[in-house]
Every structure is written in C-alpha cells, then in structure tokens.
Amino acid sequence: MLTNMQARDVETLVHPYTNLEAIRSTGPLILERGQGVWLHDSDGKAYLEGMAGLWCTALGYGNEELVEAASEQMRKLPFTHIFGGKSHDPAIELAEKLKEMAPVPISKVFFTCSGSEANDTQMKLVWYMNNALGRPRKKKIISRMRAYHGVTIASASLTGLAGNHNDFDLPIAGVRHTTAPHYYRLAEPGESEEDFATRLAADLEALILAEGPETVAAFIAEPVMGAGGVIVPPKTYFPKIEAVLKKYDVFFIGDEVICGFGRLGTPFGCQALDMKPNAISVAKALSSAYQPIGAVMIPEEMYQAMLEESRKLGSFGHGFTYSGHPVAAAVALKTLEIYERESIFERVRAKIPQFAARCAALEDHPLVGEARQAGLVAGIEIVADKKTRHQFDPKLGFAAKVVAFAQDEGLIVRSVFGDAVTICPPLVISPAEIDELFDRLTRALDRTLDWATREHLL
Numbered sequence: 001m002l003t004n005m006q007a008r009d010v011e012t013l014v015h016p017y018t019n020l021e022a023i024r025s026t027g028p029l030i031l032e033r034g035q036g037v038w039l040h041d042s043d044g045k046a047y048l049e050g051m052a053g054l055w056c057t058a059l060g061y062g063n064e065e066l067v068e069a070a071s072e073q074m075r076k077l078p079f080t081h082i083f084g085g086k087s088h089d090p091a092i093e094l095a096e097k098l099k100e101m102a103p104v105p106i107s108k109v110f111f112t113c114s115g116s117e118a119n120d121t122q123m124k125l126v127w128y129m130n131n132a133l134g135r136p137r138k139k140k141i142i143s144r145m146r147a148y149h150g151v152t153i154a155s156a157s158l159t160g161l162a163g164n165h166n167d168f169d170l171p172i173a174g175v176r177h178t179t180a181p182h183y184y185r186l187a188e189p190g191e192s193e194e195d196f197a198t199r200l201a202a203d204l205e206a207l208i209l210a211e212g213p214e215t216v217a218a219f220i221a222e223p224v225m226g227a228g229g230v231i232v233p234p235k236t237y238f239p240k241i242e243a244v245l246k247k248y249d250v251f252f253i254g255d256e257v258i259c260g261f262g263r264l265g266t267p268f269g270c271q272a273l274d275m276k277p278n279a280i281s282v283a284k285a286l287s288s289a290y291q292p293i294g295a296v297m298i299p300e301e302m303y304q305a306m307l308e309e310s311r312k313l314g315s316f317g318h319g320f321t322y323s324g325h326p327v328a329a330a331v332a333l334k335t336l337e338i339y340e341r342e343s344i345f346e347r348v349r350a351k352i353p354q355f356a357a358r359c360a361a362l363e364d365h366p367l368v369g370e371a372r373q374a375g376l377v378a379g380i381e382i383v384a385d386k387k388t389r390h391q392f393d394p395k396l397g398f399a400a401k402v403v404a405f406a407q408d409e410g411l412i413v414r415s416v417f418g419d420a421v422t423i424c425p426p427l428v429i430s431p432a433e434i435d436e437l438f439d440r441l442t443r444a445l446d447r448t449l450d451w452a453t454r455e456h457l458l
C-alpha cells in the first residue's frame with residue numbers, strides 16, 4: 001500500500017534509471033534529511049549512505065560551511081552568466097584553483113552543470129580543435145565497452161552500456177568502443193595482468209588502424225570504471241594505451257567525474273593509476289554534490305586551437321546558461337578549500353587498508369565472485385558458481401536483491417550492469433562506519449543466499 005506521498009510521486013514523476021512499471025506498485029523510498037554519512041527517510045528510519053548518493057556526496061550531509069557558502073553567494077549575487085565578456089569572482093577563483101590542482105598541464109577551465117555536459121563539451125572541443133588544425137576528417141572518438149560517460153546524446157554514445165543505447169538510436173556515428181579492461185571477465189586463463197594490458201593496447205591499435213588513424217581524434221576513459229561495475233584496470237594498462245594514442249596522435253580525455261577529488265586517495269584518479277590524459281572532465285565531488293557543477297580542464301594546445309578557430313568564426317559558440325553559476329562555483333570553491341584544510345585525501349588514504357580488507361573478505365561469501373576495490377570504491381560481482389564464474393540469469397536480478405535486503409538493513413548501495421553491487425561511501429566515513437557498512441552488506445548477502453536457497457535458485 002503506497003503512502004500518500006508515494007502515490008503522488010508515481011502519479012507525477014518519471015524517475016531516472018528506474019523500472020517504470022515496478023515503481024508504480026512499490027513506490028519510491030522518500031528521503032528527508034541527512035547528517036554525516038546517514039540519511040533518514042520520511043518514517044525516520046536511518047540508512048548508512050554507502051554510495052555517496054551517486055558517487056558524489058564526498059563530504060557527507062549537513063555540512064554547514066557549504067550551506068553558508070551557498071547562502072552568502074545567493075544573497076550577494078545569485079546569478080550572472082559569463083557569456084560575452086562578463087565574469088564573477090567565484091568562477092575566476094574556482095578556475096584558478098582547478099588549474100593549480102590539475103595533475104597534468106592545464107591551461108583553461110570551461111564550466112558545465114554536470115558530468116554529461118562536460119563529456120559532451122569534450123567531444124565538441126575535440127572536433128572544434130581538429131577543424132582549427134586543418135584536419136576535418138580526424139573526428140572519431142574511441143571509448144570502451146562498459147564505460148559510463150553520461151546520458152546526453154554525445155556522452156550516452158560514449159557510454160559503453162547497451163541499456164543506454166537500446167531504443168535511443170545510439171550511439172551516434174563516429175563513436176567506437178574498444179575492449180573493457182575487465183581482468184576477471186576477459187583475461188584468458190593464465191594470462192597475467194600485464195599480458196592482458198598488452199592485449200588491450202593491441203586491440204586499441206587494431207581498431208585505430210581499421211578505422212584509419214587519420215579519422216580517429218580522441219580516446220576517453222575513466223581511471224576506474226564506475227557504473228560499468230567498478231572495473232579497476234590491470235597493471236601497466238594506461239602507459240600501454242597511451243603509447244598507442246601517442247603513436248597515432250590521438251587526444252586523451254580523462255573522465256574524472258567519479259575518481260576526481262580523493263576517491264582513490266589522490267586528488268585525481270589518474271595520479272593513482274599512472275594515467276596522463278590531455279584533458280579532464282570533473283563534476284560530482286567538485287561540489288560534494290551540494291550544487292550541480294562540472295568542468296572541462298583544457299590543455300594549452302587545445303586552447304590555442306580554440307582561440308584560432310574562434311578568431312575565424314568571430315566567437316566561441318558553446319556555453320550553458322549556468323556555465324560557472326556563481327552559487328555552484330562558490331560552493332565548489334568551499335568544497336576544495338575543505339578538502340585541503342581538513343586533509344581529506346590523506347585521510348582517505350589512511351582508511352583504504354581497512355576498506356580494502358573488509359572488501360576482500362567478501363570474496364569468502366558463496367555469492368561473491370570478485371570484490372573489486374580501488375581507494376574507497378568497490379564493486380561486488382555476484383556469481384552463481386565461483387569456480388566457473390558463471391552468472392545467474394540477469395532476469396533474477398541478484399544484485400538488485402542484495403541492494404533491497406541492504407536497504408532493509410539500513411544501508412544504501414547500488415546494483416549496476418553485470419550483476420554487481422557497488423559501494424562508494426562519502427570520503428568522510430569513519431572507520432567504525434566502514435565496519436558498519438560491511439556488516440550490513442554481509443547480512444544482506446546472507447539474506448540473499450537464504451532467499452535463493454528457499455527459491456531453489458542455487
């Protein structure tokens with residue numbers, strides 16, 4: 001029986017990434033308030049937020065400094081755009097700060113409202129740059145199977161998940177997908193991580209050659225794939241991929257929308273994985289999700305080409321009304337100040353061994369095939385047979401069942417493609433709360449096992 005608010009919800013809202021049929025009878029979980037890593041629903045039940053919202057509320061809930069930064073900026077100047085020669089202090093200071101933090105040489109920053117818009121912008125900038133450089137055929141973008149780069153038409157095309165393409169008539173022309181760096185699923189028996197990485201680089205090279213290097217403009221990759229199942233690349237992967245990109249003059253876009261700002265214990269994910277992209281997309285933890293904001297971090301050579309092209313055209317014809325929104329920028333600036341002042345990334349590093357150990361212990365569970373972990377993010381792949389790695393029929397929705405039992409246990413986690421449960425707590429989670437998270441998840445796994453036994457699914 002739906003509550004009044006649940007009934008009103010299903011009558012009026014289309015929920016993103018939701019089974020539109022099922023929610024009509026179950027109704028949504030209506031959340032009301034949060035403090036630290038804890039959320040409370042409208043009945044007052046508490047949940048440990050094990051996914052930082054959608055991989056984003058890095059500083060947790062109830063951060064008064066962020067609230068204050070937003071309200072102060074709202075009082076002073078709630079909005080001005082930065083089109084056509086206007087600007088404001090928060091956008092300038094945030095761009096300076098990002099440039100200072102950048103893990104690779106960055107010249108300029110372009111603001112967006114989301115990760116999708118950042119990756120969409122990356123694609124447009126690559127095209128714009130190659131037009132400026134007089135190579136109009138060099139336009140194809142290579143992404144990877146299982147990648148997640150967003151849902152706008154361009155970024156959903158870059159995403160390498162069937163669910164984002166099917167019946168949306170995607171991907172658009174000019175986007176290709178190469179092999180995912182998924183060692184557990186795709187390595188040959190006996191193949192070392194290094195050999196697997198060599199093979200993936202060879203796959204990429206074969207694709208570039210088949211397409212014609214003169215037509216391939218860019219390659220895009222997350223440091224650790226998030227929504228594709230938390231896939232941690234095999235050792236030596238990025239240096240080998242980058243050698244191929246350099247050989248064929250292919251621009252490298254790093255999607256740091258999840259890994260940026262401490263998730264792997266380093267300011268940017270690429271620093272933890274020996275990855276050196278040319279340009280970077282950020283969003284999510286940039287403002288700890290207190291405001292919607294993303295950014296594209298642009299290298300000098302790309303900026304020079306943009307400058308050249310806009311000279312020809314009279315103006316750089318791209319920008320969102322809310323690019324560099326002053327309230328969002330002020331909150332992001334405060335977020336970055338807190339990361340630094342409170343040594344948040346160092347403190348993440350100190351928590352990783354405990355998080356990793358609790359994660360690894362899950363592999364003893366009969367339903368867990370692999371517990372993949374990097375920094376404070378993990379993906380728990382559910383299997384029917386640990387030896388053969390055989391999976392359950394996706395229709396049975398095992399990972400979704402774990403998530404439902406976890407919710408009942410007062411823990412929010414997420415199920416993603418490939419029957420995996422993902423964990424990505426706020427960076428400020430305490431050691432005691434990490435234990436609590438894994439205790440609750442283990443109970444959810446046990447209850448899933450009991451359910452499967454009762455239903456004769458094993």
Ligand code: PMP
Pocket residue numbers: 054055113114115116117119148149150151222226227255256257258283284
């Ligand atoms: N890139 C990555 C790596 C992401 O995880 C996401 C969102 N989960 C996006 C891009 C898209 O960001 P948004 O939902 O803010 O558009």
